[in-house]
Amino acid sequence: MSLEQLKRDFDRDGYVVLRGFLSPGELEELRARAEGCLGEAEKGEAYPGVVKNLNKVDPWFEDQLQRGRQRELISALLEDDLEPATAAWFARLPGETSGIRPHLDAVGHRQKGATIWIALDRADRENGCLYYAKGTHRRELPSVVGLEGFSAESEEAVAIEVEPGDATIHSSLTVHWSEANRSRRSRQAISYFYWAASTEGE
Incomplete structure (x- = not known):
């Protein structure tokens, strides 16, 4: 899909789906890096399936947050320079009885931003x-x-059903959520979140 089509879809829907965003090799490296630093990262008490600030644990995640190819794409979709915020791990663990309720990523005066979510x-x-x-x-x-x-x-x-290595990008103003994991399979993802630079100090 061309950048122009992605931009039209993003502007219309508030999100886009990128099939096969990572190659098999890139996916394995991402998975290994995530597994390697989860033990050192702090899990939130309210959401045990969420670990933020992986980029503060492993410099590899900081490099991906700052220079990964998603940054240029998100900048084009937002039509703005970016301020990298955090790399995070999200999981719905097998047998969980609840997910994360509907919400936005925008906070207070900071409204414009986007997240890439990689399965x-x-x-x-x-x-x-x-x-x-x-x-x-x-x-x-x-x-x-x-x-x-x-x-x-x-x-x-819209239920976003994806395969490992697929990705989605959503606006910080798009309502999103996940439901309980009723299966015996894990559902893990890595996300990189960016603020639009123009929101700084607003």
């Missing part, structure tokens, strides 16, 4: 795939976890 495992409805609420980046919504009125049955909800 380490297959993600589907059974093991807690991402859901996006298409077009919600064009609405004014509060930045809280647990936005009302969004579910897998919502008209604008």
Whole structure:
């Protein structure tokens, strides 16, 4: 898909899906790096399946955050320079009874940004795939976890089923969530989050 088409889709829907974003070799390196630093990173108490700031544990993640090829693509989609924020690990563990409720990534005065989410495992409805609420980046919504009125049955909800090495990019204003992992399979991903540089100091 051309950059022009990706930009049109991103502007219309608030997200894009990139099939085969990583080669098999790149995927294995990413998986190995993630496994190597998870023990040193701090897991959040509220969300045990989330580990942020991998880039502060392993310089490799800092290099990917600063210079990975996704940075140029996200900059083009946002039409802005970027301020790299964090690399993170997200997992829905087998048998989990809850996911992460509908929310935005935008915080307070910082509204414009984007996340690339790279699948380490297959993600589907059974093991807690991402859901996006298409077009919600064009609405004014509060930045809280647990936005009302969004579910897998919502008209604008899209289940993002992906294979290992696939990626998605979503706006910080796009409502997204994941549900429980009802399978015996893990659903892991690595994300890189960026603020648009123009939001600094607003």
